[in-house]
Amino acid sequence: MFHLHDKLQYYLYPGGVDMRKSFYTLSGIVCSVMKRDVRSGEAFIFVNRSCTIMKILHLEHGGLVIYHKRLENGTFSLPSFDDENTASVSIGWHDLMLMVQQVKVRRHYLKKH
Numbered sequence: 045m046f047h048l049h050d051k052l053q054y055y056l057y058p059g060g061v062d063m064r065k066s067f068y069t070l071s072g073i074v075c076s077v078m079k080r081d082v083r084s085g086e087a088f089i090f091v092n093r094s095c096t097i098m099k100i101l102h103l104e105h106g107g108l109v110i111y112h113k114r115l116e117n118g119t120f121s122l123p124s125f126d127d128e129n130t131a132s133v134s135i136g137w138h139d140l141m142l143m144v145q146q147v148k149v150r151r152h153y154l155k156k157h
Contacts, residue, residue, distance in 0.1 A: 047104045048111065050137035053086045056123070058130050060093025067108050070101045078132040082108070088132075089140065095119035098144070113144065120144065 057078060061070075070090060071082045080086060087102040096119055100111040120143050125133045135143075 054135045054140050055086060055132040056089045056135050058125055058133055061090040063092045063097045091120055
């Protein structure tokens with residue numbers, strides 16, 4: 045069952061992440077880099093360098109869950125942040141919905157034959 049909602053606190057990891065990472069390695073980023081506790085009930089958002097894949101790590105009843113979204117076209121519209129050394133950016137539900145819904149479409153140019 046889907047357990048992400050507007051009452052949760054969301055943290056975006058601002059760096060590009062290798063999307064081959066799964067539960068243990070994403071949890072490691074949360075603890076060691078973001079300085080958060082993966083067991084807190086907060087949701088942690090990771091995006092690859094090209095902003096075409098997003099994973100959200102969240103502890104739910106019974107264990108960790110990863111929500112995974114891959115765009116076929118376009119890129120996720122990430123919020124801006126001031127400091128390049130930021131370990132995480134706190135965002136709200138509305139911000140997450142804007143990231144997912146305001147996808148920037150990449151233009152594909154047709155080849156002329």
